[in-house]
Amino acid sequence: MKLLELLKDGNFEKVYIFDDTVDIKNGYIGDLLSEIMRNAPAESVWLTHQTHPNIIAVASIVEINTIIVPEGFEFESETIKKAKENNINLLKSKCNIFKAAGIIYTKLKEE
Amino acid sequence: MTSESNKLLEKLSQFFSNIKIGEIMTSPAIVVTPETSIKQVKNIMKIKKISGLPVVKRGLKLTGIISIEDIIKVLENGKLEDSVKKWMTKNVKVLYEENTLSDFMSISQKYKFGRYPVINNENKVIGIITKYDVISWLFERLGTMYIHDDRRKKILEHEEYTSRLTGELLDNKKISFDFDIDYTEIQRIGTGATKLKSFLKKKGIDEKLIRKVSISTYEAEANVVIHSESYGKIFCWDFEDSIRLLIKDYGKGIENVEIAMQEGFSTASEEVRSQGFGAGMGLPNMKRFSDKMTIISEVGKGVIIEMLFYK
Numbered sequence: 001m002k003l004l005e006l007l008k009d010g011n012f013e014k015v016y017i018f019d020d021t022v023d024i025k026n027g028y029i030g031d032l033l034s035e036i037m038r039n040a041p042a043e044s045v046w047l048t049h050q051t052h053p054n055i056i057a058v059a060s061i062v063e064i065n066t067i068i069v070p071e072g073f074e075f076e077s078e079t080i081k082k083a084k085e086n087n088i089n090l091l092k093s094k095c096n097i098f099k100a101a102g103i104i105y106t107k108l109k110e111e
Numbered sequence: 112m113t114s115e116s117n118k119l120l121e122k123l124s125q126f127f128s129n130i131k132i133g134e135i136m137t138s139p140a141i142v143v144t145p146e147t148s149i150k151q152v153k154n155i156m157k158i159k160k161i162s163g164l165p166v167v168k169r170g171l172k173l174t175g176i177i178s179i180e181d182i183i184k185v186l187e188n189g190k191l192e193d194s195v196k197k198w199m200t201k202n203v204k205v206l207y208e209e210n211t212l213s214d215f216m217s218i219s220q221k222y223k224f225g226r227y228p229v230i231n232n233e234n235k236v237i238g239i240i241t242k243y244d245v246i247s248w249l250f251e252r253l254g255t256m257y258i259h260d261d262r263r264k265k266i267l268e269h270e271e272y273t274s275r276l277t278g279e280l281l282d283n284k285k286i287s288f289d290f291d292i293d294y295t296e297i298q299r300i301g302t303g304a305t306k307l308k309s310f311l312k313k314k315g316i317d318e319k320l321i322r323k324v325s326i327s328t329y330e331a332e333a334n335v336v337i338h339s340e341s342y343g344k345i346f347c348w349d350f351e352d353s354i355r356l357l358i359k360d361y362g363k364g365i366e367n368v369e370i371a372m373q374e375g376f377s378t379a380s381e382e383v384r385s386q387g388f389g390a391g392m393g394l395p396n397m398k399r400f401s402d403k404m405t406i407i408s409e410v411g412k413g414v415i416i417e418m419l420f421y422k
Contacts, residue, residue, distance in 0.1 A: 033333075034392030037326045038399070050387045057301025061308060061325045078298065086305070 001025075001111055003066055003089060006045075011103050012068065015075055015090035016083050022065045027104050029097060033058050040064055045104060047097050051075045056082040065089060068104075070097040120246065121216060127252065132215060133208030135248045136229045138238030142167045145174060145196035149185045152177055152195060163239075165228040166199045171235045173228055175199035205230050208237060215240060272357060276403045276419050281348055281355060287314075292343035292360070294336045297383065303345045304329035314349060317422070323400040324354055324420055330393040331358035331416050337383055339363060341413060356401075356418040365408040372398065372406075 003020045006012050028040035029047040033054065040046060042063035048055060051073055059067055066089040069075060075083075075090055083090050093100040142165045143152055152164065156179065163178035177199045185191065185198050204218060206227045218227065219242065229238040272281045288310045290303035308325040328345060335343035339362025348355040365371050372394050379389025398404050401418035408414040 031387050032390040032392070033387040034330060034390050034396050036387075037329065038392065038396055042322070048387075052386055053298045054300050054386065054388075057305050057329065060305050061301065061329055062322065 001108055005107055006066075006091070006104065011094055011100070013092045013094065015092050016080050016088075018084070018087045018089050019065075020089070022089065024066065024104075024108070027101065027108070028064070029101055036064075037062055047093075047101055047104075049073055049097070051079060053078045053082045055079065056086050056088055059088050060086045066091060068093055068100060070100055071095055120242065120249075127249065128211060128213035128216075130212045130248075131208060132206050132210045132212070132229055132240055133238070135212065135215075135244050136206075136208070136238035136240040137244055138229070140165055140228065140236055140239035142171065142236055143177065143195055144168070145194060145199070147195045148191065149177075149182065149189070149193050149195065149198060150191040153182055153191065156182070162241075163226045165203075165236045165239060166195055167236050171237075173203060173205065173230055173234055173236050175201045176203045176226075176228060178225065203228060206240060207231065212245065215245065274355070274419075275405045275407060275417055281346075281357065285348060286346050287349040288345070288347040290345040292332055292335045292345060292358075294339060294342050294360075294362075297336055297386070297388075300333045300336050300388075301329050303332045307345065307347055310347075311349070311354075316349070316354070320354065320420060320422060324356065327397045327400045327404075327418055327420075328356060328358070330396045331356075331418075333388055334393050334414070334416075335360045335362070337379055337388055339414065352422055353402075354420040354422065356416075356420070358416045358418075359413065361413040364410045364412050365406065365414055366410050368406050368408060 001024050003022050003024060007020060023043055024045050026041040026044040028036065028044055030036050031049050036046065036058055040062050044064050045066040045068055046059060046064040047068050051069055053076060055067055056079060068091045070093045080090060141159055141161060145166055156162065163176055165173055166175040166177055168174050177195050181198045181200060185193060189198065204222050204224060204227055206215060206229050208229055208231060226239055226241040228236050229240055231237050274281055288307055290306055292303055293299050304325045307328050308321055311321045311324060339360035341360045341362030343358065343360035346357040370376055374395045375391040377389040377391035383389045397418060402421045403419040405417050406414065
């Protein structure tokens with residue numbers, strides 16, 4: 001699935017888009033950075049409540065191409081800056097993390 | 112002082128000829144007033160082990176100098192009860208604190224006195240300078256230089272780190288990548304790991320291997336920043352058959368490595384935990400993603416983590 005697919009029906013809002021045609025093959029949810037590194041697959045979206053700049057380093061190490069925060073969360077400005085430097089897409093969801101994950105999961109399954 | 116040592120002093124002084132007298136002099140100087148008795152001066156010299164004293168009036172204004180040579184004259188021709196005023200040398204050669212070491216050299220060659228009072232623009236005695244002051248200052252300087260050199264030599268001589276994993280030497284000259292870990296900002300965690308990742312990518316190393324190496328580096332880097340309270344270093348050797356990592360810090364060390372290795376064990380603060388660190392998975396992750404790993408640590412002596420990844 002292309003990232004564009006997620007942006008279609010208004011559930012996700014762009015914060016910073018490096019490339020909306022990147023392939024999303026998988027996803028992962030979590031707030032513990034070591035756990036993310038241990039288990040998150042490459043070419044995936046990462047749903048998290050963490051908004052600080054370190055998530056960019058984690059994402060680029062494990063090749064997560066898109067980070068999504070749920071409703072009520074905002075990326076720190078330094079995080080957005082780092083995302084630009086490291087070519088990571090940032091999205092905000094209009095739903096809570098459970099619903100957001102459900103939407104993405106369904107879309108990936110439908111493929 | 113012999114002419115040999117004078118020559119040496121002259122030679123050494125050339126290197127420091129622009130050094131200000133104010134830096135070398137003994138300050139404050141021990142002084143006496145013109146009314147002091149020769150007997151008292153003799154006692155001061157004996158107790159303080161000095162050979163001459165500036166003679167000052169009110170406000171430390173220089174009026175003369177009384178030296179061991181003058182005392183000898185008193186012993187030959189005068190009385191110990193006489194006042195300093197009667198026997199002191201009135202025509203005093205002085206130096207100013209802004210004068211340089213080369214000024215001292217030329218004045219002392221010209222007049223051959225043992226000591227020169229150092230005065231400021233108001234003729235106030237602020238110190239005294241002798242050849243002894245110059246020599247001890249020079250030795251101190253040369254001593255520092257020597258220590259620096261010695262330290263450098265030590266580092267240079269220990270060019271390799273002996274791998275605790277394989278017993279072979281890891282040559283400093285063959286380091287493929289190195290990075291200084293800035294421990295002052297938690298936000299900087301991962302800078303070294305991401306740099307190493309792009310370095311390895313450029314070298315065309317297998318993606319899966321890069322992932323393992325960079326995750327392990329990230330964890331080690333995070334530990335340095337969060338726990339060590341010291342700066343650290345990342346070294347990476349890219350060998351034909353393996354990638355070797357060495358992450359060092361100079362901080363507080365690990366009290367019990369066995370406990371620290373346990374999954375879920377962490378000493379991280381709440382604040383750090385709230386950011387998703389300190390889950391107690393750092394060391395276990397390194398162990399998991401590397402093929403071989405070892406930790407060398409002692410309380411107060413920093414941590415060295417060595418990891419090996421087969422290609």
